[in-house]
Amino acid sequence: xxxxxxxxxGKTGYEVLKxxxxxxxxxxxxxxxxxxxxxxxxxxxxxxxxxxxxGSALDKDTLEDxxxxxxxxxxxxxxxxxxxxxxxxSEGGRNILEAMRxxxxxxxxxxxxxxxxxxxxxxxxxxxxxxxRPNFNKIYYDQTRWETILDDTKDIEWMCVxxxxxxxxxxxxxxxxxxxxxxxxxxxIRRSDLADFIIKQISPEPFIYKxxxxxx
Numbered sequence: 001x002x003x004x005x006x007x008x009x010g011k012t013g014y015e016v017l018k019x020x021x022x023x024x025x026x027x028x029x030x031x032x033x034x035x036x037x038x039x040x041x042x043x044x045x046x047x048x049x050x051x052x053x054x055g056s057a058l059d060k061d062t063l064e065d066x067x068x069x070x071x072x073x074x075x076x077x078x079x080x081x082x083x084x085x086x087x088x089x090s091e092g093g094r095n096i097l098e099a100m101r102x103x104x105x106x107x108x109x110x111x112x113x114x115x116x117x118x119x120x121x122x123x124x125x126x127x128x129x130x131x132x133r134p135n136f137n138k139i140y141y142d143q144t145r146w147e148t149i150l151d152d153t154k155d156i157e158w159m160c161v162x163x164x165x166x167x168x169x170x171x172x173x174x175x176x177x178x179x180x181x182x183x184x185x186x187x188x189i190r191r192s193d194l195a196d197f198i199i200k201q202i203s204p205e206p207f208i209y210k211x212x213x214x215x216x
Contacts, residue, residue: 007076057092064099089146112143114164122182164215186215
């Protein structure tokens, strides 16, 4: 299976890339600066599974050209922790969907955040409402716009994963998943376990058109 990966240069995206390689997938990774991107964390013998191409999700024409023939698109695009105005989710997402339509690709896995759903009783507390959400409101705003676009998309089989607070560490394989709202008491998820869940969704389809939240 051939996978087109966006956001592979970030901590979470690189973890997804490594696990895709370990599971013998063929990956085309779109990055803005190929010269600054290395595969040091991947065994040399496996690096041939990865093709690195230059481009940006905000450049619609380049995105369409580089996507080529693939079976699935995985977008781990994000802005890190910088709370600045962005359209990387919404405008980048629109471009991804349009390129997929043109190329005939029918399946997308993307991510936002476990904190953007204000109807979630599990995340309704003083600390999250008064400290965390205001400090990342610009990021959450664009993630919400992206999810709205997805809600109106029926010709692409999408799944939007909502991770809780991301941490580092080896995968545990022991995490909880709940549709739309955070598992009760859950606050964190390792990037490695998030990657594990994402890759496990490549074949089964229990979360098509859904927004699973991950936490321990």
